[in-house]
Structure formats: C-alpha cells, structure tokens
Amino acid sequence: MSETTVAGLTTEEMIVNVGPQHPSTHGVLRFVVTLDGERVNECVSHIGYLHSSLEKIAETLRYEQYITNTDRFDYLNGLGNELCYVQAVEKLLGIEPPLRTRFIRTVMAELKRISSHLVYLGCYGNDIGAVTIFLHAFRERELLMDIFEAVTGGRLLYNYLRIGGLRNDLPTGFGDQVHRFLDHFPRRLTEMTDLLTENRIFIGRTRGVGMLTAEQALSYGVTGPSLRGCGVPYDLRKLRPYAAYDQVEFDIPTFPEGDCLSRHLVRMEEMRQSLRIVRQLLDKMPDGEIQAEVPRRLRPEAGEVYERVESPRGELGCYLVSDGSDKPYRMHWRGPSFYNLQVLPEMVRGGLVADFIATLGSLDPVAPDIDR
C-alpha cells in the first residue's frame, strides 16, 4: 500500500466499500473508494448486481410481448422507455402512429419526467441530509401516480404503449385531473425550492462540488441534466423532435457551472418546462383514432434501427436488429445512467468523501438502468 506524507505525518491509504447496500447508492451498486484521510484518491465502480438479461430476453419474445419489459430497467421512467422501444419498432415496420397517440404519449412521458425528477429531488435531499424534502417530493409524486393509475391501470409498470398506438384511450376526467395537478404543482414546487434549493446548507454542500467540465462530459458521453448542467444545450426533444415535441414550445434550461448545484437547478427548471409542455399539449389535444393499422403478425423486414429519446437521465437509445422473423435478432439499450456513471471517478478524485455521496446523487443514476 502506498504511503503519503502530510506535514511530516505518515498516513496510510484506506479502502472503503460504499455499497452494495448503501442508502445513497439508489439501488444495488458498489464503489471501492480509496481514501487518504478525508480525501478520495480513487473510485472504482462495480456494477452488475441488478443485471437481468433484458437484452437477451428480447430475443425470445415477439415484438409486442417485449413492451412490458421496458418498464423494468429504468423504473422511474417506464413510459419514456416504452416510448423509445415502441418508436424503434415503428421505425422498423414503417408505421406512423396517429396524431392523438403521439400527443398522449408525449403528455405521459412529460408527466413521467416530472415524477422522476421528484424522486431525484427527494432522494438527493436525503443523500445530502435534508430528510424533510423527501416527504414533500413523494407527496406530490403521489398525485402523478394517481394519474398514471387512472390512465394505465398500473402505478409503476404500465405496459401502456402499443406498437402503432396505445392500449386504451384516456379515461374520462383525465383533463380535469391533470389540470388540477398543473394548477397545484407550481406552488408546491416553489415551496420545495424555498425549502431545499435556497437553503444555505444545501448550497454549501453542492456549490463547487463534483465539478464536471463540458469537455469531460462530452468525451465520456454524459447526457441529460448532467450535460446541461455544464452549459451544453443538448436535448433530443429539441434537436430531433420525436412524438409531439415539434408541436410545443419549451426551453432547454442550462447552467454553465458544472457542479452539483447546477445539475440540481437544471432538473428543477425542467419540471417547470415539463408543466409548460403538458399544458400546451392538453390545450391542443386532437381527437381521433389512437391505433394505426398494424399487421397481426409483426414481421419487420430484415434490417436494423437505432431510436433515441430524451429520458430524465439523458439519451436513452434502443438498437434493434431484425432478421425478418417475429422476434428481434438482437437488441441493445443505451442506458444513460451507465454512461453518466463512467465520469464519476473524474468528478470525485481529490474531493472529500462526504462530497462523493453528493456527487453520486447529483448524477441521478438508477441501478437497473446501469446493469439491465
């Protein structure tokens, strides 16, 4: 073991395991952190605890059977994952979903984004030591859960999107329910901002901590709020509008500092933008069919397709190879949490061990999304 000398005293490096079961690892994740006193010298992540072969399983299931599995890796963004997968298969088959379907999908994906950021907000506060915010965030998330339950019948695992359409149309009273949420939520969001974002201790724990430069982020393939927190306005909803994002106006919040606080602020602002998107979509919601004409047996031509959407954590990609049969030949997911995690050692090296947790939480990783 290497020895370093600090002002004449000899200290030994210490190796600490953070995880696999640790309240701040958001799932089952392990980090081997080499410490020199309070300073982090090196951090190595060990992943794979939640590997569930979701890519291999796809090869044994027909295209329409796989949708339910997409809810299960990034479980905070179930509807967004379904959207990515369904769009990939539609691209492969050359199907264009009806306009109403695209609107509904976008509304649900945006509500899911708010709900995911609320989980981030609650858990991040918890990581930093502000436990109260967790209860506030989860109380508001419950309203969203009720909306999802009314629409899809499920609270976490939806299986709502279908190839070329949706499982069912919106229930009666959906508009009112969402409008109630839209009217109620901004006030609560302000309250949460007062409670956490403007708190002196929170700012002290996050400002200038876990610095990430735009060059580093880009070279590691970091996407999502973590990249926008370095000042890079990269958002697939704007750059390559899918679903109904070309029908709405919204801004991409960016903050240039690249520390934990700016990543946090990006997410807080994104929730406001999502509210804006949902409001516009509800106002413009067209009537009509929700299911496109789809052949009974889905047998896409042999070929390959890569489809990507903006998940709350970054760019979520789905790569599908078809050999002309009714099952995918190969499937690969680009999980944003996996790529975002790679940059963690760069961010924590030389920092304090307490800041390690703050930095990890600010990347908002979801463990099954890393392992799949």
Next chain:
Amino acid sequence: MWGYVRDIWQGAKSIVVGHIVTFRNFWRPKITDRYPHSDAGKNWRPGPGYRGGFALLKSDEEDRELRCTACMSCARACPVGCIHIEGEGKGKERHPVSFYIDMGLCVYCHQCVEACPKDALTMTDEYEISGTSRAVLVRNLEELVAAGEGRTEVSRVV
C-alpha cells in the same frame, strides 16, 4: 467581513423559511393511511383498469357456460408463459378442462386479457394476492371461475 455577515443572514433566513414551510404543512390534511389497520384502508378498492388477480367469466346467456373456448390465444400472448390450458371438444363444444395461471411468474402485464377474443379472461381489483408458498400462487380452473362469480365485465380503463 461582509461575506461573513451575509453567511449568517442567509443561514438564519434558511432556517426561518424552513420552519415556515414546515408550519404550513402542519395544518394540511394528512394523506397517508394506516393500511391495513384503518377502515378506509380495508375498504379501499382500486380504480377501473387495475391489474390484479385473475378471473374467468361466464356467458351472459341463460346457460351461464364459461366463455372460454380454450383457444390458447392468452397462453400464446403471455410473455412469461405462465398460463397452461387443456381444452376438450370440437367447435362450439370446446371448453377448458384445466386452466392454470401461475401468479408467481405473472408480470401483471394484461396482455392475456387483451388477446382473448371472447372476453373470457379478466384481471380483477383483487390486490391482496400474496401467499405463503409458491403452490398457493398457482390458480386453477375452480378458483378462477369462483373469482369470476358476479363479474361480467373485462377489466379496462374507462
């Protein structure tokens, strides 16, 4: 010096604001429930479209026969293959003689219900499904028919 004063001011403000928010929430109605100890918790039913335990439905006509014709569409649609059916008879006479659903494997995806051409299989609002062994989680024909008593509609979001 000024930074020091500002720090104290901001710290004090954070504490006061935090207390105001907490005080406001103190008077808000509580949203949690002491399930399963409260009455509201016991009598709570999920909304329409909820995906819970399974039931086989009977026909609306006089004879009250099972609607199921053992066509295997549901078993084929299931992504985990947890439905096992054996049928008997030809044409109109065809009916299931055994029908097993392994709830321990089921992922509650609702795909089987949607695949059924006869609206014979449904998921219900039964949500306390956990059991003490794997065997009790396997539903057989009798249990499925019993669960369908008094039900006519397939679970669906309205």
